[in-house]
Amino acid sequence: MSHQTILVTGGAGYIGSHACVELLQAGFNVAVVDNLGNSKYESLRRVQQITGKTLTFYQADIRDKAALTEIFAKESPSTVMHFAGLKAVGESCEKPLLYYNNNVYGTMILLEVMDESNVRQLVFSSSATVYGQTSLTQYSEDFPLGPINPYGRSKAMIEDILRDLSASDKINPNRSPWKVALLRYFNPIGAHESGLIGEDPNGIPNNLMPYVAQVAIGKLPQLSVFGDDYPTPDGTGIRDYIHVVDLVKGHINAITALNSDAFKDGGCKAYNLGAGKGYSVLEIIAAFESVTGQKINYKISPRRAGDLAEYFANPALAFKELNWKVEKSLNDIVADTWNWQSKNPQGYN
Numbered sequence: 510m511s512h513q514t515i516l517v518t519g520g521a522g523y524i525g526s527h528a529c530v531e532l533l534q535a536g537f538n539v540a541v542v543d544n545l546g547n548s549k550y551e552s553l554r555r556v557q558q559i560t561g562k563t564l565t566f567y568q569a570d571i572r573d574k575a576a577l578t579e580i581f582a583k584e585s586p587s588t589v590m591h592f593a594g595l596k597a598v599g600e601s602c603e604k605p606l607l608y609y610n611n612n613v614y615g616t617m618i619l620l621e622v623m624d625e626s627n628v629r630q631l632v633f634s635s636s637a638t639v640y641g642q643t644s645l646t647q648y649s650e651d652f653p654l655g656p657i658n659p660y661g662r663s664k665a666m667i668e669d670i671l672r673d674l675s676a677s678d679k680i681n682p683n684r685s686p687w688k689v690a691l692l693r694y695f696n697p698i699g700a701h702e703s704g705l706i707g708e709d710p711n712g713i714p715n716n717l718m719p720y721v722a723q724v725a726i727g728k729l730p731q732l733s734v735f736g737d738d739y740p741t742p743d744g745t746g747i748r749d750y751i752h753v754v755d756l757v758k759g760h761i762n763a764i765t766a767l768n769s770d771a772f773k774d775g776g777c778k779a780y781n782l783g784a785g786k787g788y789s790v791l792e793i794i795a796a797f798e799s800v801t802g803q804k805i806n807y808k809i810s811p812r813r814a815g816d817l818a819e820y821f822a823n824p825a826l827a828f829k830e831l832n833w834k835v836e837k838s839l840n841d842i843v844a845d846t847w848n849w850q851s852k853n854p855q856g857y858n
């Protein structure tokens with residue numbers, strides 16, 4: 510087990526770099542494939558600094574089939590952790606072709622190379638954005654899917670492809686079966702407790718926590734809170750936030766599950782990775798102010814189209830089958846975000 514090599518696509522990125530730390534600490538060999546389109550090699554230098562271990566880095570695009578084939582031949586991975594992808598909802602509406610090309614076509618190439626290399630074990634970064642809108646606020650894996658933007662649809666399409674592949678095992682009994690965990694993330698935030706790696710958004714952050722952190726440090730003047738007239742206790746939107754280190758630990762547990770008897774005949778299964786509890790925007794601001802002692806300058810703005818009042822994960826299945834639940838509190842999340850932001854005001858630059 511400990512000599513397995515895990516091939517991590519997108520390993521230089523925010524979540525991937527934290528996954529590399531946990532994988533190395535758990536005794537796996539790690540090979541990263543990243544085109545550095547939205548990341549810097551510095552994150553991986555720091556991963557090796559934190560762990561005192563080395564990993565192998567390939568600067569390559571997952572759409573480059575020849576390069577990928579060569580990497581698989583060299584590394585013989587047991588499992589692929591697939592983080593590589595573009596993730597900005599707004600940009601995906603502006604450039605859908607770019608998103609379908611990078612995310613869907615890129616994953617197709619990866620899957621072809623995996624299939625041809627007889628590597629059929631995959632942990633995939635899906636997202637809570639694949640769920641359709643319902644009147645219920647707590648999302649379970651069996652909810653109907655119905656993403657509402659190209660980014661979310663690219664994730665749902667990849668999930669469909671993976672379910673089809675797994676279903677094709679029955680009529681291809683002579684090959685090893687596909688073993689796939691679709692991990693549907695809620696809102697990953699926070700940073701490694703060392704303060705050496707964290708989220709380093711390009712330009713203006715799309716997500717609440719890095720935005721708040723940049724207001725606190727004076728890089729951005731003011732936070733806009735979109736809507737304070739939702740049917741929630743304080744009127745602001747409620748989301749399920751999950752510490753990135755808790756999130757990546759769920760990936761390690763997924764590898765254990767895929768290696769276990771539960772998946773011995775293959776399978777493709779979705780798991781929510783979330784806390785199972787939501788916080789409002791004003792609660793996040795208050796937690797940030799109390800943990801850091803910094804005042805957050807914010808103003809109330811109109812609601813944004815497409816935003817829901819409230820949703821959060823039902824994480825019971827991941828608890829039952831992956832033996833996983835979140836361990837870190839909102840205060841841990843805020844303290845680690847602030848530690849990273851204040852030690853690295855310019856990110857990795």
Ligand SMILES: NC(=O)c1ccc[n+]([C@@H]2O[C@H](COP(=O)([O-])OP(=O)(O)OC[C@H]3O[C@@H](n4cnc5c(N)ncnc54)[C@H](O)[C@@H]3O)[C@@H](O)[C@H]2O)c1
Nearest residue numbers: 519522523524543544545546547548570571593594634636
């Ligand atoms: N951060 C979130 O809020 C969130 C939520 C749900 C799902 N996800 C998914 O998790 C994954 C990781 O997200 P993240 O926040 O770490 O993003 P990130 O941008 O920090 O990391 C993605 C990495 O993939 C690389 N990459 C992108 N396209 C590539 C390609 N064609 N070939 C090789 N490398 C490529 C980028 O350079 C980057 O290092 C993504 O698939 C994202 O959609 C993220």
